[in-house]
Amino acid sequence: MKNSLIIALDFPDKNDVYGFIKKFNNEQLFVKVGMELFYKEGPAMVQELKEMGHDIFLDLKLHDIPNTVGRAMRNLASLGCDLVNVHAAGGKEMMVAALEGLEAGTALGAKRPKIIAVTQLTSTSEEQMKGEQLISVSLEQSVLHYAKVTQDAGLDGVVCSSNEVKLIREQLGEQFLTVTPGIRMSSESVGDQKRVATPEFARNAGVSMIVVGRSITRAEDPVLAYQLYKNAWEGKVYETKNS
Numbered sequence: 001m002k003n004s005l006i007i008a009l010d011f012p013d014k015n016d017v018y019g020f021i022k023k024f025n026n027e028q029l030f031v032k033v034g035m036e037l038f039y040k041e042g043p044a045m046v047q048e049l050k051e052m053g054h055d056i057f058l059d060l061k062l063h064d065i066p067n068t069v070g071r072a073m074r075n076l077a078s079l080g081c082d083l084v085n086v087h088a089a090g091g092k093e094m095m096v097a098a099l100e101g102l103e104a105g106t107a108l109g110a111k112r113p114k115i116i117a118v119t120q121l122t123s124t125s126e127e128q129m130k131g132e133q134l135i136s137v138s139l140e141q142s143v144l145h146y147a148k149v150t151q152d153a154g155l156d157g158v159v160c161s162s163n164e165v166k167l168i169r170e171q172l173g174e175q176f177l178t179v180t181p182g183i184r185m186s187s188e189s190v191g192d193q194k195r196v197a198t199p200e201f202a203r204n205a206g207v208s209m210i211v212v213g214r215s216i217t218r219a220e221d222p223v224l225a226y227q228l229y230k231n232a233w234e235g236k237v238y239e240t241k242n243s
Ligand SMILES: O=c1ccn([C@@H]2O[C@H](COP(=O)(O)O)[C@@H](O)[C@H]2O)c(=O)[nH]1
Pocket: 008, 010, 034, 118, 120, 121, 122, 123, 159, 160, 181, 182, 183, 193, 211, 212, 213, 214, 215
């Protein structure tokens, strides 16, 4: 699981997903099913992708009272995904309930899915965080604080931007997972993302897994785009200053 490149399948429905996956000629992928796809296709989408042999991050970012999240996680555990998540802002008690629900719902002898918590969305800037969430510490301090609460709750890691990973590694150790969206080549537009990094930066910072969406799914040649990102992430090629 570590060192994976996760493709965000942000598509409207399963026809688009199958059209996209077909291009990869049976290559085993690590894919992310998010709200757009899950709310349209439901649990069957996860099960079908699993049957095709893909690893799955079910990115539903649960955030509710502990009882509700715990019971929801119990149901998600039965879908066979590899990674699930919650919002750390839901609090330690909610995260403990999520973990307990996940453990309770994992079939006997099966591997419990990893569970991580979103710290600050990569679409949030420090200015937004301070102005809208009324958090007065730096964005890096807020992410680190949420990461510590997440670790205290017993979860496996966090979603954050690649920029905060060095600090998290130093303070919370090598085993704690860091999953980072907001990945772009330096020549690309960032769109709605605020805290972005290249695959090379992520690799050098010690990120566990990167998430790449539109740069691959909306590329003219998605397989080529995937290869370029994968090579950069694996350190096989480096972007030159002018590329
Ligand atoms: O903080 C977060 C948490 C989740 N995401 C998700 O990752 C992908 C990123 O897509 P791009 O097209 O590469 O920007 C998307 O599915 C988000 O829902 C995130 O971006 N930031």
